[in-house]
Every structure is written in structure tokens, then in C-alpha cells.
Amino acid sequence: MGQDPIRVAQFGLGPIGLGCVAAVLRRNDALQLVGAIDTDPAKAGRDVGELLDGTPVGVVVADDADQALERSGPDVVIHTTSSFLGRVADQLECCLRHGAHVISSTEELLFPWHRHPELSAGLDRASRERGVSLLGSGVNPGFVMDSLALAASGVCRELRCVEARRVVDAGKRRLPLQRKVGAGSSAEEFEARKRAGTLGHIGLVESLRLVAHGLGWPLERVEERLDPVLAEVDRSTEHLSICAGDVAGIHHTARGFVAGVQRISLDLRMYVGAEAPHDHVRLDGEPHVELRVPGGIFGDSATVAVLLNAVPRLIEARPGLLTMLDLPLLRSCGSVPAEGPTGRAARGAPSA
Amino acid sequence: MGQDPIRVAQFGLGPIGLGCVAAVLRRNDALQLVGAIDTDPAKAGRDVGELLDGTPVGVVVADDADQALERSGPDVVIHTTSSFLGRVADQLECCLRHGAHVISSTEELLFPWHRHPELSAGLDRASRERGVSLLGSGVNPGFVMDSLALAASGVCRELRCVEARRVVDAGKRRLPLQRKVGAGSSAEEFEARKRAGTLGHIGLVESLRLVAHGLGWPLERVEERLDPVLAEVDRSTEHLSICAGDVAGIHHTARGFVAGVQRISLDLRMYVGAEAPHDHVRLDGEPHVELRVPGGIFGDSATVAVLLNAVPRLIEARPGLLTMLDLPLLRSCGSVPAEGPTGRAARGAPSA
Numbered sequence: 119m120g121q122d123p124i125r126v127a128q129f130g131l132g133p134i135g136l137g138c139v140a141a142v143l144r145r146n147d148a149l150q151l152v153g154a155i156d157t158d159p160a161k162a163g164r165d166v167g168e169l170l171d172g173t174p175v176g177v178v179v180a181d182d183a184d185q186a187l188e189r190s191g192p193d194v195v196i197h198t199t200s201s202f203l204g205r206v207a208d209q210l211e212c213c214l215r216h217g218a219h220v221i222s223s224t225e226e227l228l229f230p231w232h233r234h235p236e237l238s239a240g241l242d243r244a245s246r247e248r249g250v251s252l253l254g255s256g257v258n259p260g261f262v263m264d265s266l267a268l269a270a271s272g273v274c275r276e277l278r279c280v281e282a283r284r285v286v287d288a289g290k291r292r293l294p295l296q297r298k299v300g301a302g303s304s305a306e307e308f309e310a311r312k313r314a315g316t317l318g319h320i321g322l323v324e325s326l327r328l329v330a331h332g333l334g335w336p337l338e339r340v341e342e343r344l345d346p347v348l349a350e351v352d353r354s355t356e357h358l359s360i361c362a363g364d365v366a367g368i369h370h371t372a373r374g375f376v377a378g379v380q381r382i383s384l385d386l387r388m389y390v391g392a393e394a395p396h397d398h399v400r401l402d403g404e405p406h407v408e409l410r411v412p413g414g415i416f417g418d419s420a421t422v423a424v425l426l427n428a429v430p431r432l433i434e435a436r437p438g439l440l441t442m443l444d445l446p447l448l449r450s451c452g453s454v455p456a457e458g459p460t461g462r463a464a465r466g467a468p469s470a
Numbered sequence: 471m472g473q474d475p476i477r478v479a480q481f482g483l484g485p486i487g488l489g490c491v492a493a494v495l496r497r498n499d500a501l502q503l504v505g506a507i508d509t510d511p512a513k514a515g516r517d518v519g520e521l522l523d524g525t526p527v528g529v530v531v532a533d534d535a536d537q538a539l540e541r542s543g544p545d546v547v548i549h550t551t552s553s554f555l556g557r558v559a560d561q562l563e564c565c566l567r568h569g570a571h572v573i574s575s576t577e578e579l580l581f582p583w584h585r586h587p588e589l590s591a592g593l594d595r596a597s598r599e600r601g602v603s604l605l606g607s608g609v610n611p612g613f614v615m616d617s618l619a620l621a622a623s624g625v626c627r628e629l630r631c632v633e634a635r636r637v638v639d640a641g642k643r644r645l646p647l648q649r650k651v652g653a654g655s656s657a658e659e660f661e662a663r664k665r666a667g668t669l670g671h672i673g674l675v676e677s678l679r680l681v682a683h684g685l686g687w688p689l690e691r692v693e694e695r696l697d698p699v700l701a702e703v704d705r706s707t708e709h710l711s712i713c714a715g716d717v718a719g720i721h722h723t724a725r726g727f728v729a730g731v732q733r734i735s736l737d738l739r740m741y742v743g744a745e746a747p748h749d750h751v752r753l754d755g756e757p758h759v760e761l762r763v764p765g766g767i768f769g770d771s772a773t774v775a776v777l778l779n780a781v782p783r784l785i786e787a788r789p790g791l792l793t794m795l796d797l798p799l800l801r802s803c804g805s806v807p808a809e810g811p812t813g814r815a816a817r818g819a820p821s822a
Contacts, residue, residue, distance in 0.1 A: 141627050261625055269621045271802035273613055273767050275493050275775035278807045332801045381807060403802065404775070405768040409761060415625050416757040423627035423756070443799050449684045450623035450755065455630045455733060 124429060127153030127192035127218070129183065129209060130199035131161050131169060133292060134223055137422035138196045140170055145453055149429065153190030154179045183209060187216040194429050197222035201320040203230050207237050210252060214244045220252045221428045223421060225321030227254025228264070229328040229441055242439035251432050253440045257420035258284060259321035259328070262397045263384050265442045266409070268332045274403035280329055281383045283398040286414060288367045289390035293357040295417075299367035299388045300346060302358045308346045308365045318344045319370050319386055326372045329382050332443050337382075339375040344368060347389040355390055366390045427451050476781060479505030479544035479570070481535065481561060482551035483513050483521060485644060486575055489774035490548045492522055497805055501781065505542030506531045535561060539568040546781050549574035553672040555586050559593065562604060566596045572604045573780045575773060577673030579606025580616070581680040581793055594791035603784050605792045609772035610636065611673035611680070614749045615736050617794045618761070620684045626755035632681055633735045635750040638766060640719045641742035645709040647769075651719035651740045652698060654710045660698045660717045670696045671722050671738055678724045678736050684795050687734075691727040696720060699741040707742055718742045779803050 126149050128139050135156070142149045154166040154177050167175035180186035187195070195213040200206050203226040210227075213220045230238045245252045254260075263282040271277055288299050300308045300317050311317040323342055330337045349366040352359070360366055367389020374382035397411035431445045442448070478501050480491050487508070494501045506518040506529050519527035532538035539547070547565040552558050555578040562579075565572045582590045597604045606612075615634040623629055640651050652660045652669050663669040675694055682689045701718040705711070712718055719741020726734035749763035783797045794800070 137627075144628075257625055265624075265799065266621070268799055268801040269618070272617075272779050272800035273609055273772035273775050274802040274804065275771055275778060276496075276804045277802040332799070333806075334803065335806055376806060377808065379807070401802075403804070405771045407763065407767060408765065409763050411759065411761050413758075413760065415759060419627055419757045420625035423625050426627060427624050443801075446798065447617065447620055447684070447795050448624035449620040449795075450626040450629040450753075451686065452626065452628045452755070454685075454687055454728060455628075455731070 123148055123150040124433065125150050125152045125191065125193045126429065127155065127187065127190050127195045128166070129155045129195050129197040129213065131156040131158070131166065131179065132198060134418065134421055135196070135198040136169055137418065138198065138425055139166055141422055141426045143175060145426070147453055148451070151175065151177050152192050153177065153186050155181070155183045155186050157181045183212050187213060187218065191216070192218045194219045194221065194432060196425050196429070197224065198425070199224075201225040203227055203234050203237055207241065210241060211244055214241070214248050214250060214252060217248050217250060219250045219432045221425050221432055222252070222254050223256045223425060224254050225256070225259055226324060228259040228321055228324040229331060230254065230324070230439070232327050233324070238439055245439055246437045249437045251435045251437055251440050253428060253432060253442070253445070255424050255428055255442055257415055257417055257424055259325040260424055260442065261420070262411070262415055263322070263386070264325040264328045266397070267329055267399045267401070268443070270399050270407050270409050271333065271401055271403070273407060274401055274405065277333065277401060277403035279381055279383070279402040280333070281385070281400040283385040284387070284414060285392050285395045286388040286417065287390070287392040287395045288388045289353065289355040291417065295388070296355060296357055296390065300365045301355070301367050301390045302360045303365040305346060305348065305365060312344055318368055319388065322370055322372045322384055322386060326374050326382055326384050328441055328443070330374055331441070335376050335381060337374045337376060341373045341375075343371045347387065349391065353391045360390055367392070423450070424448065475500055475502040476785065477502050477504045477543065477545045478781065479507065479539065479542050479547045480518070481507045481547050481549040481565065483508040483510070483518065483531065484550060486770065486773055487548070487550040488521060489770065490550065490777055491518055493774055493778045495527060497778070499805055500803070503527065503529050504544050505529060505538050507533070507535050507538050509533045535564050539565060539570065543568070544570050546571045546573065546784060548777050548781070549576065550777070551576075553577040555579055555582050555589055559589050562593060563596055566593070566600050566602060566604060569600050569602060571602045571784045573777050573784055574604070574606050575608045575777060576606050577608070577611055578676060580611040580673055580676040581683060582606065582676070582791070584679050585676070590791055597791055598789045601789045603787045603789055603792050605780060605784060605794070605797070607776050607780055607794055609767055609769055609776055611677040612776055612794065613772070614763070614767055615674070615738070616677040616680045618749070619681055619751045619753070620795070622751050622759050622761050623685065623753055623755070625759060626753055626757065629685065629753060629755035631733055631735070631754040632685070633737070633752040635737040636739070636766060637744050637747045638740040638769065639742070639744040639747045640740045641705065641707040643769065647740070648707060648709055648742065652717045653707070653719055653742045654712045655717040657698060657700065657717060664696055670720055671740065674722055674724045674736055674738060678726050678734055680793055680795070681734055682726055683793070687728050689726045689728060693725045693727075695723045699739065701743065705743050712742055719744070775802070776800065
């Protein structure tokens with residue numbers, strides 16, 4: 119920081135990716151947008167600024183990652199294309215081959231070693247060979263149900279149990295998230311989509327494994343459970359309507375056992391109409407620690423923030439496939455505030 | 471971890487230091503106590519276990535640090551002797567000279583570069599020359615009013631203001647803390663002790679400077695203020711009595727300004743009879759983040775925890791005089807839990 123700006127390319131131009139582009143452009147003191155990649159024919163060939171507010175910024179969206187990375191030579195790629203590592207491993211390897219550090223929102227990449235041991239080993243090798251680092255993160259997984267709990271545990275001399283809970287009112291989120299939690303489905307459709315694996319939150323077990331890894335706790339068993347939350351009354355959002363008795367969203371849990379005892383419990387509720395959304399961490403230890411985030415941390419803008427804030431930290435980190443445990447403390451690296459703070463009323467605005 | 475235990479020496483055997491000794495002994499899978507140092511004639515020459523629960527542990531307290539370090543050859547020294555860097559710089563240099571990493575509870579060492587630029591440069595040089603790292607930390611300063619706020623800022627894309635507040639009921643803490651906040655003094659005695667600098671919380675401005683440093687905000691001005699909190703009614707603790715109108719404790723604030731605008735505000739209240747003790751972080755940014763710790767993080771056991779949990783992270787870190795921003799995520803590295811978790815009732819026990 120403070121010297122030449124870091125050259126950043128954006129790979130994936132969905133809502134999160136475009137949010138990253140906007141954030142990179144706002145931080146032109148420290149970051150320089152040098153490339154934008156998306157295979158969508160409706161986006162490729164257009165100036166990426168046109169996809170934001172219409173103002174060209176001089177960076178044309180490429181659909182060929184290899185060519186675009188060769189031409190633009192980024193220091194860091196921000197990657198936001200899919201939740202599943204199997205679908206993006208080629209994209210990540212392409213970035214590494216071009217000598218770029220990669221921060222990715224791919225949920226399975228948060229702690230991929232258990233679900234994808236061979237892909238993980240390959241990506242780790244490719245990163246080390248090129249002397250760059252690769253990290254999966256975001257707000258969930260990446261912060262509220264894993265890193266935040268681990269950070270809070272830093273004040274515990276002994277620790278017996280970790281519990282993290284997140285309650286999100288899906289009615290206030292984007293349509294894709296409402297669809298992802300099955301809002302508006304019948305209970306039968308929910309079961310069918312659950313069996314097909316097209317429903318629910320990706321990364322909960324990865325969060326749990328990261329927590330266990332960070333604490334040095336050898337997990338012997340993980341139990342995961344995904345249930346529908348049914349609407350008790352008719353509900354409607356900006357995007358869809360739900361009849362009473364149909365699905366409002368999900369209740370997703372993961373529990374980790376060490377030596378026969380449940381030691382880690384993650385509990386995620388995302389449904390339309392959830393009351394009192396919040397994040398909550400409870401550590402049963404010496405001392406006990408309880409930590410609440412009233413309103414909960416707002417997912418979309420926070421995910422963009424985590425990806426952006428990881429950029430300077432990635433460059434400092436060791437080469438390889440990393441986890442959040444390998445980075446120095448992630449903190450806001452937004453521009454220095456120049457205008458006055460907003461008033462108390464604005465600060466009291468709902469954050470979820 | 472998992473290989474040879476880390477050899478630890480304890481320098482300073484007050485309540486926090488003895489807490490560290492007890493914690494090191496409990497973690498004999500990963501840590502080995504190899505030395506104990508204190509200049510108090512009542513402690514020197516005795517087995518350090520006698521100062522705990524009376525059971526000898528085979529480590530005799532030495533009053534000569536140089537000899538003790540030469541003989542014991544620790545990997546890491548946990549240093550807990552004084553709040554003021556000027557008083558301990560020689561002790562720290564002695565540890566570094568013997569090739570030991572040092573984690574210290576010295577409050578001024580959290581971010582010493584501004585108050586003690588020459589001492590800091592000398593300690594940094596000495597650390598680098600020996601290839602070891604030196605860090606000041608604890609729970610406050612070190613966590614609740616600085617690292618926790620910085621960690622929460624990791625989910626902010628933009629950040630305008632940081633506020634941290636800590637309210638501690640000094641009546642539930644040790645007598646030295648009650649004395650440190652002036653509990654039981656008259657208002658005149660408080661003013662005299664304040665002028666003499668023997669009162670109040672050390673490290674609040676260091677917390678503020680660490681936050682500013684972590685965010686890359688150039689502070690142009692810091693305002694610090696220390697006021698008494700007067701008892702509205704007669705109060706008594708296990709250790710002392712306070713008449714209505716006399717001092718119950720302190721209200722200590724530090725505010726940081728960037729380009730004429732207040733951007734960081736730290737507010738610490740420690741007094742006998744404080745109601746609803748808690749820690750609170752509020753970030754005015756995108757998104758807004760609010761984080762509450764009901765009851766507050768209990769200072770004494772948490773400080774021991776932070777020092778202990780820093781031990782394995784220090785060894786991984788780069789050489790030099792470090793801050794909390796240079797360490798990988800600090801998390802609990804207590805032993806793997808072997809017994810069942812405590813029940814809900816136990817978990818609901820007051821934590822402050």
C-alpha cells in the first residue's frame with residue numbers, strides 16, 4: 119500500500135463480482151482495475167463500467183480468461199463465479215498459472231482439504247510453484263460462523279464448546295438468495311431440490327472444519343442437517359409470494375464431535391420473515407465469551423468487503439492454498455475517510 | 471504444535487504471571503515451563519509451584535534474569551512485570567539477547583512507536599538481529615478496544631467511524647484494579663493521583679493508535695480525558711468501602727481525529743457498581759456493524775489467555791517488534807477438550 123497500486127482483475131461479474139468492481143474503482147488510490155472476465159455473452163465485449171452505472175472505465179469484459187490474464191497481468195484476481203470447487207478449479211489454476219494471487223468467494227474453497235483433497239493438493243502445489251497465494255473467503259463462510267468465533271476464542275484460556283448462530287431475514291435479500299433457500303416452494307419441491315443438492319447454504323461444513331482446524335481439534339464426526347422452515351402465515355417479498363404452509367426458507371445445522379462429545383455447533387436460519395435477525399457466537403470456556411451482532415452482518419456488501427480487504431493481506435502472506443488462519447488480521451482497507459461521519463440516525467439504520 | 475513442546479519461561483510472578491504459569495503447566499502437551507523470574511525476595515529461590523497451589527513443579531524462581539535465561543534457554547518468554555515500557559525495556563532486551571521470542575503484557579508495548587520511538591527502534595533492531603519477535607498484548611489493550619474492532623472492520627467495504635466502549639464493574643475485580651481506578655479516594659485525592667500519573671488505565675491511547683495504524687488512517691490529533699466517576703450511594707466491595715460522593719472509579723476516553731473530523735472514539739468506564747458491564751464495538755461504514763459482548767470479557771483470565779494463545783503464533787511470525795496486525799489470527803490453543811461440556815446453567819454463569 120502507499121506505493122504502486124495493486125493490479126486487480128475481476129473474474130465473474132454477477133452481483134458480488136460487480137460489487138467488487140465498484141469497490142476496486144472507488145479505491146483507485148490503492149487498487150487498479152486491469153481486467154474483467156465473464157463468459158456470459160451478454161457481458162463479454164462490453165466495457166465493465168457499462169454493467170455498473172453506464173460510465174465506461176476503459177476495461178472491456180473478456181470471455182477468455184487465459185488471454186485476458188496474459189494481456190492484463192494482474193497481481194491479484196478476485197474470483198466470484200461458483201460455490202463449488204469442482205466447477206472452478208480450472209479457472210483458479212488458470213489464474214495461478216499467470217502468477218496472480220487469487221481471493222475467491224467459492225464457498226467450498228474456505229477449507230477444501232476434506233471434501234476435495236486431490237484438488238486441494240493440486241491447487242496448493244500450483245500456488246507454491248508460482249509463489250502466489252490462493253484463499254477462499256467471504257462473510258459466510260469466511261467470517262460470521264468461523265473466523266469471528268475463532269477470533270473471539272483468542273481470549274479463552276480453555277475452550278470446551280463453540281456455538282455460532284446466524285439468523286437472516288431472506289425477505290430482505292436478493293431473489294437468487296430467496297430461491298437458494300427454497301422460499302415459495304412446496305414442502306415436496308423442497309425435498310426434491312434438497313435431494314438434487316440445488317438448495318441450501320454451501321460452506322457450513324467448511325466453516326465447521328475451519329473452526330476445528332484452527333483450534334487443533336480432531337473431528338471424528340460431522341452431522342449436517344437441512345430442514346425447511348414453513349411459513350406460518352402468507353408472506354410476500356419484493357420478488358415472490360409464499361402461502362402459509364409452504365417453504366419460507368432453511369434451517370441448516372452442522373455439528374462437530376470430538377471423542378464422542380459435540381464440541382462445535384453451527385446453526386443457520388435463512389428464511390423470509392425471520393424475526394430479529396442477528397449473529398451470535400457463544401464460547402463455553404475460561405472465560406465464557408458471548409458475542410452478538412444485532413441485525414446480523416449484511417451478507418452481500420460484507421462479502422464484497424471481505425474479498426477486497428483480503429487483497430493486500432494476500433500479497434503479504436506465504437505462497438500456497440491458504441485459509442483465513444494464514445492471513446494477518448483482516449481489517450478494513452477502504453480509503454481514508456474524507457467527508458464527515460453520518461449522523462446518529464443514519465448509523466442506526468438497519469444493517470440487515 | 472504437535473512436535474516438541476515449546477520451552478516457555480515466565481518473567482514476572484504477580485497474579486497475571488502466576489495465571490500464565492498455571493496455564494502453561496496445564497498445557498504440558500504443547501508447552502514446557504523451563505524458567506520463572508521475579509526479583510521479589512519473597513519469591514526468589516522458591517519452587518514456582520509453591521506460589522501456586524503448593525505443589526512443587528521443579529522450576530525454581532530466579533531473581534537474576536540473565537542467569538536464568540542463560541540456564542533455561544526458553545523459546546518464548548511471557549513477560550508480565552509493568553505497564554510502562556521505560557521500566558521494562560532492559561528486561562525485554564535481556565530476553566531478546568538470549569534469543570527468546572517475547573510476549574509481554576506491558577500496556578505501552580501494544581503500539582509503542584509513537585510514545586517511545588527510540589526505545590521501539592532499539593527493541594525492533596534487537597529482535598531482528600536475533601531473529602525473534604516481540605509483541606505487547608493482552609485483553610485491554612490488545613483485544614476488546616482494538617483488535618476486536620479491527621477484526622469486525624474486515625467486513626466493511628467503507629469505514630467512516632470506529633467506536634469501542636467497555637464498561638467494567640470494578641467491584642468484581644481484584645484490589646489492585648480497584649486501587650488503580652481510585653475507588654474509595656476523595657475527589658481531591660483523585661485529582662492529585664491523576665496529576666502524579668498513578669491512576670487510570672494504561673494503554674487506551676495505544677489502542678487508538680493501533681486501530682488508526684491498522685486502518686491506515688493518519689491521525690492528526692488525539693484527545694485523552696480521564697474523569698472520576700463518583701459513587702451516588704455508599705458502596706462496598708470485598709476489599710474496600712466507598713462513601714457516597716467519593717470516587718467509585720474512572721471514565722477514560724481517547725478520541726482520534728483525521729483531517730479535522732473525529733474518526734475513532736474509545737470509551738472506558740471502570741468503577742465499583744457499574745451496571746450492565748459489557749463491551750461494545752460500533753462501526754459506521756458499509757455495512758454498519760455493531761457487536762456486543764454482554765457482561766464484557768473478563769479481564770484477568772482473558773489477559774492470561776491472550777498471552778498464552780500468542781505463544782505459538784509468535785513463533786510463526788516474522789522477526790521484529792510486532793503489533794497484533796502482524797500475527798496470524800489469534801485463537802484459543804488450549805488443550806483438546808477431553809471431558810464433557812458444562813451444562814447450560816454453568817455456561818450462563820456471569821463472565822464479568
